[in-house]
Amino acid sequence: MLNDCITKERLPFEDQRRDLAQVAREMFTRKMTNVAGGNISVKLTPKENFSYDGYDYKAGKDYLIMTPTFMSEAWYANLSVSQILVIDLDTGEKIAGEGRVTREINMHEEAYKANSQIRVVYHSHAKNSMFWATIGQDMPNLTEVTSVNVPLGKIKCLPYREACTKELADLVHDELLKLGEKAKQNIFLLNSHGVLITDTDLHAATEVLETVEWNAEIAYKQAIFKKLGLIDGYKSCGKTTTGFLDD
Structure with missing residues (x-):
């Protein structure tokens, strides 16, 4: 074997x-x-x-x-x-x-080119995050971990580009460049394709993925409660919020 x-x-x-x-x-x-x-x-x-x-x-x-x-x-x-x-x-x-x-190595290569401090590029098809990725919407950032302990800011969904293409790799590169210093620890939703994490440490990247997965499920359930009129907005850290934190 x-x-x-x-x-x-x-x-x-x-x-x-x-x-x-x-x-x-x-x-x-x-x-x-x-x-x-x-x-x-x-x-x-x-x-x-x-x-x-x-x-x-x-x-x-x-x-x-x-x-x-x-x-x-x-x-x-x-x-x-x-x-x-x-x-x-x-x-x-x-x-x-x-x-x-x-074939997705081109996306990794372009991420590393965007910021020399990036040491890890992690792409996955995380289930709960895929919900937000497939509807092409930014994910509300609600949990204390994602907004305070590991402050990720806006959990942005990038426009759709076909997997493994130069167009997707170039889009990732350009969006990371816009983040500047913040690119060294970030997570993007890839429209209909999953998530892309950049980080300086492998184990820190796994922490980002798992905490964002928890956030994704919580945000989904709060979105339902909002639609049903059971809450008047997203709830986070004792406050009512839009769920979309400033960059």
């Missing part, structure tokens, strides 16, 4: 690849994505030169470690260390790992 194909020698970025594999599996089991897809990348910059399997890794150069295509469909996100790909960020070339690079 491919899950047993880990070489006895230490793999390049082995610890970080193991961590990414574990995060991908945990978030899949917590239903933060589905078998239709999802992908995660982490930008790594080695401090020293090293070589592995005939390839010379350069100090100060940016590489990605990334989940392979069909992470969810074929593997239910149960990935080995060696299935986490290593990619040259400058060229998009796979230089290590078992499996193929996802």
Whole structure:
């Protein structure tokens, strides 16, 4: 089985690849994505030169470690260390790992170009967030976690662009540029396609995803209560609010 194909020698970025594999599996089991897809990348910059399997890794150069295509469909996100790909960020070339690079790598690449502080790009088909994404609306920001503890500001839904296209990648790049410093920790809804998180840390990105998922369900239920006339507006932190916080 491919899950047993880990070489006895230490793999390049082995610890970080193991961590990414574990995060991908945990978030899949917590239903933060589905078998239709999802992908995660982490930008790594080695401090020293090293070589592995005939390839010379350069100090100060940016590489990605990334989940392979069909992470969810074929593997239910149960990935080995060696299935986490290593990619040259400058060229998009796979230089290590078992499996193929996802077609959505262009969206990841454009996100990293938008802000050098971004170290993680995380795309998923999170169920509750997909509700807001499929109706093409910004998500009301209501919970204390998303508005105070991890202040995400406006949870914006981007205009529809077809998945895996240059048009979607360019849109993500341009919208992140508009955010400036705030791009380093952000979540966008991708119209009819899920969510895209940018962050400086992999585990912080998973926190953003899970807290926004809770917020998505709460906002959905409050929207129903508003429509039924049971509340006079969205409720958050002891106040009535529009639910759409200023950037």
